Amino acid sequence: MTAAPAPEPVVAPGTYRIPDSKRSFTADELNGDDAVDWIPDDHPVAPPVIWHYRPHGPIPCAACHYFNGKGFLHMPDLAGLPRSYIVQQILEFRSGRRKSYHKGRVGTDRMIGVATRLTDAELAQAADYFSHLPRRPWFRVVETDTVPATKPDYYGWFDLVKNGGTKPIKGRIIELPEDWDRSWIEDPHSGVVAYVPPGSVSRGEALARMGGNSAVACATCHGPDLRGMGETPSIAGRSPAYVARMLWDIKSGARSGPAVALMQPVVAQLSGSDITDLAAYLVSLKP
Ligand code: HEC
Ligand code: HEC
Structure with missing residues (x-):
């Protein structure tokens, strides 16, 4: 077959x-x-x-x-x-x-x-x-209890259900284009809204300062504004779904190797809601 x-x-x-x-x-x-x-x-x-x-x-x-x-x-x-x-x-x-x-x-x-x-x-x-590409803002962050209705797509993102009303956010982060039809044809000037749970941005900021429970602030390696330092990548203003996925990938060992090993003690103690809060805070920063 x-x-x-x-x-x-x-x-x-x-x-x-x-x-x-x-x-x-x-x-x-x-x-x-x-x-x-x-x-x-x-x-x-x-x-x-x-x-x-x-x-x-x-x-x-x-x-x-x-x-x-x-x-x-x-x-x-x-x-x-x-x-x-x-x-x-x-x-x-x-x-x-x-x-x-x-x-x-x-x-x-x-x-x-x-x-x-x-x-x-x-x-x-x-x-x-x-x-060499310039870094430009792409996300607008909205803390909210309700989000536009979506359904999971084959590719892992969420499709907008047009005229579907709203649904409770239920502790999730939902990324949706500012304008679905413009994004669908890859308009490079049409950005994305990150809907995040109420309070997640400030909780995430506190976690980033403390490095979760590891007591090593994210800034130690990712730079004072979290926009990267040396060969360590920026984590500021990037897709929250991507950031959360990477923290899970690293925590689970699916993403491994010598450089990622530096992240292991940081992610080891993070809970699912910690990961959501960190991703919400990071996307609120200047890329
Ligand atoms: C001890 C150094 C160190 C600390 C502390 C640290 N990181 Fe990292 N992080 C790294 C390195 C190095 C990489 C890149 C790994 C690689 O090259 O594959 C990385 C990668 C990442 C990535 C994946 C980036 C991408 O583009 O795929 C994310 C997300 C991330 N870190 C988030 C965090 C967060 C959130 C914190 C604080 C809670 C944190 N890191 C603390 C060193 C660190
Ligand atoms: C079919 C879609 C697709 C194409 C085409 C594609 N990528 Fe990717 N790329 C992805 C996805 C999805 C990820 C995130 C992977 C993950 O979740 O681990 C990614 C991740 C990456 C990363 C890691 C970024 C980071 O922050 O760690 C780099 C670098 C990259 N791609 C470079 C390229 C280059 C260079 C090309 C062209 C030669 C390319 N990609 C073509 C889908 C694609």
């Missing part, structure tokens, strides 16, 4: 525009193998690996991470990460040391596939490109 084909996110037939671009793209272009570049002036000239699919090559980076490094939902922002960190993470995906605690998670498995197909020359170009 062959596995059912993955349901690819598809754009309905038509021609599309976004407010900040003079370009238009058809559904075929938006659904195609190459990534569409709505606003070329927004970013440095991108090498082919970022946007162009070569047969048997990796899916182009911008198809998932966008040209600005932000990506759709639940994605790590790559803009301005240290070059050496980007290179190292690709090697970690290749080596099998970086997986998801959620076995079979589609996004992570696809990223592992990309890392495996990438040539070393393409990796050098991609790392140069993303490490």
